[in-house]
Amino acid sequence: MLKLSKLTDYAAVIMAHIARDPAKAQTASELAQCVNLPHPTVGKILKMLAKKGLLESRRGSQGGYVLARPASRISASDIIAAIEGPIGMTECSHADGDCELLDICGVADNWQRVSQAVRTLLDGVTLAHLAQTAPIKLPVQMPIQSVTLASGAEYGKG
Amino acid sequence: MLKLSKLTDYAAVIMAHIARDPAKAQTASELAQCVNLPHPTVGKILKMLAKKGLLESRRGSQGGYVLARPASRISASDIIAAIEGPIGMTECSHADGDCELLDICGVADNWQRVSQAVRTLLDGVTLAHLAQTAPIKLPVQMPIQSVTLASGAEYGKG
């Protein structure tokens, strides 16, 4: 289903929550309550986000989490990558493939391009967009449709 | 990692293989050999693809599978949806959400738009594209980047 994991989903919600009150350092407990999720789980997610440099943490009493940079400079792909690792549609989308099928499969290259396009799309969506209540507008239908038809031969036409 | 499942990955490879010789009905065994995967697995995938109307099957001797329509009219999202179900980034991306967090989460709407954009992107990639050996070109970076900035307020800027 090309779905985000639940944790990633939660992460987005949590980040959005923090982004809506960026001045205040918020604790794991507070956030857990606001978002209605168990404290340990929220804590785990916050740790991951902090480790990847999306949040800054303050320890000790009066501590909590703050955005490490403005919401407009944190992208959806940042958040996804923080929880799930690098974004790629297939196994061979990133690393130098240890995929034994590479010779046979014949689609690897093209999947990589598609992955790149998805990544770029997600780079363009910021936390600021996600956090705003008004729906964001992504009128990308036309440009993409036309653009993907760029290259040569078509098989099995007609 | 926003990854396709292995089965979906295989499905793409298999479909591409069929698309490269569209006239001939190919059996599960043949394809399994070509693609170097176990027969039962390939069989399972072919069944799924046929059930969703992407392939047509002929039973009995001399049987096998053929594309149900030209490769240029089968999209990447068709293939993905056939194996994994509807494409959506989050649980609530498609159905009328039974997500209890909907009130709290505040990002559902926006994720749905992002999902839609990804879906559109994948609609634009055809099996014909995937099957061709030459890499497809997806110069979508610019249009998307600029377009996602469409709407109003930005949080936490500066």
Next chain:
DNA sequence: AGCAAAGGGGACTAAAATGGTCCTATATGA
């Protein structure tokens, strides 16, 4: 100084999704 409130890190368990196999039934052509 000491205490309480926070996060850091990692081990562990339970549950769910995934991948893969197998069996029986049905259709088809020689």
Next chain:
DNA sequence: TCATATAGGACCATTTTAGTCCCCTTTGCT
């Protein structure tokens, strides 16, 4: 009528994911 295919579904093993818990360190307050 037999060999060759797919159709459909039950089944199991493995991996991934989600969630919990424990002990440690840091920090502010009294």
